[in-house]
Amino acid sequence: MSAESPIESWKLTLPCTRAEAEAIDAADDLAIDAVIMTTETVEDEVETWRLDAYSEREPDAAMIAALQALVPSAAGTTPQIEALVAQDWITLSQAGLEPLSEGRFVVHTSAHPIAPPDGGRAFLIDAGQAFGTGHHATTSGCLALLDRLADQNFANVIDIGTGTGLLAFAAAHLWPDARVMATDIDPAAIRVTAENAGLNKIAGIDLVVADGTLDDRVTASAPYDLLIANILAGPLVSMAPEIAAIATPEATIILAGLLDSQREAVVAAFAACGCTFEAMDRRGDWTILHLTAGATRYVPEGPFDPKGRDGWALDL
Structure with missing residues (x-):
C-alpha cells in the first residue's frame, strides 16, 4: 500500500445460513472486537446468507476462530479477508441495512x-x-x-x-x-x-x-x-x-x-x-x-x- 492509501480497517467474510445469521443478530454480547453484519445474499434461500465482520485491526487467529465458531455451516471454508483503505468502517457495516x-x-x-x-x-x-x-x-x-x-x-x-x-x-x-x-x-x-x-x-x-x-x-x-x-x-x-x-x-x-x-x-x-x-x-x-x-x-x-x-x- 502506498503512503496515500493507509489501511484503516479490515473486513472478514464467511458464508452462513439464515438460522446462524438470526442467532448472531439475537446474541446479546459476542465478545468479538468487530461490528458483525449478516446479509441475505439470495432472497428466501435459507442457506445463502453472509457474515461480514468489520474491525479496526487485522483479524488474528483468535478472532478468525471466534467468527468461524459462529457459523458451523462454513466449516472448512477459508474466510475472505480484505483490507479497507481510508473508508468509514461503521458506514460500510451499515450499507446493507435498508430502511x-x-x-x-x-x-x-x-x-x-x-x-x-x-x-x-x-x-x-x-x-x-x-x-x-x-x-x-x-x-x-x-x-x-x-x-x-x-x-x-x-x-x-x-x-x-x-x-x-x-x-x-x-x-x-x-x-x-x-x-x-x-x-x-x-x-x-x-x-x-x-x-x-x-x-x-x-x-x-x-x-x-x-x-x-x-x-x-x-x-x-x-x-x-x-x-x-x-x-x-x-x-x-x-x-x-x-x-x-x-x-x-x-x-x-x-x-x-x-x-x-x-x-x-x-x-x-x-x-x-x-x-x-x-x-x-x-x-x-x-x-x-x-x-x-x-x-x-x-x-x-x-x-x-x-x-x-x-x-x-x-x-x-
Whole structure:
C-alpha cells in the first residue's frame, strides 16, 4: 500500500445460513472486537446468507476462530479477508441495512435516511455495540405488535433488555403521557440508548443498568401495565416470576428473542405465574408472544435467584 492509501480497517467474510445469521443478530454480547453484519445474499434461500465482520485491526487467529465458531455451516471454508483503505468502517457495516417499515414506524441508519409516512415516526438507529437496529425479526416483530396496540392506553411501561432503545422509543411515541423505563444488563447498551434518544429527540425515558428486574429503581416504579422483554428464551423462562411480579393485574406482556421451538417452554413458565397466552407473531424461525398478566397481581413464592441468568445459553 502506498503512503496515500493507509489501511484503516479490515473486513472478514464467511458464508452462513439464515438460522446462524438470526442467532448472531439475537446474541446479546459476542465478545468479538468487530461490528458483525449478516446479509441475505439470495432472497428466501435459507442457506445463502453472509457474515461480514468489520474491525479496526487485522483479524488474528483468535478472532478468525471466534467468527468461524459462529457459523458451523462454513466449516472448512477459508474466510475472505480484505483490507479497507481510508473508508468509514461503521458506514460500510451499515450499507446493507435498508430502511425497515413496521406499521407507522420506519427505522433507518445514517447511510439510508428516510422520511416517515404521514402520521408516522422515523427512528435513526445505527448499527453498533447494542442489539436492536429493528432489522432482526424479534425487534421488528415487537415494533409491529406495539403499533397494533396503539389504541390501548398504558401509563407505566418497561422495556427489559432495551439494546438500542428502539422499542422504548416506540412506546414513548405511542403513549407520550406514559412513564417509560428502559433497562439493560449491559452498561454499553444504556449508553447507546442515551445517545440514540438524543439523536431522535426523545426525552423523559428512565434509563437503568439492571440485571432483569433486580434493581431498586425497577421495583420502586412498579407495577407496569406494559412490559416488553426482547431477550432470549433461557432468561425469559428464569425471569418469568420476577417479570410477572412487577406487572399490574391484566398487564400486557410482550416477549421476544425466542425460537418457535422454544415457545411452549416460555409460555408455560409465564402460565405458572398466572399469565395467559393471547397471540403470537411468527417470523421465520422466531416468535413474538403477546401475553396478559393474571387478574390479581402475582406474588412470588420466594426470593429470586440471579443465577438463573445462566439461562442465556439455555437450549430449550
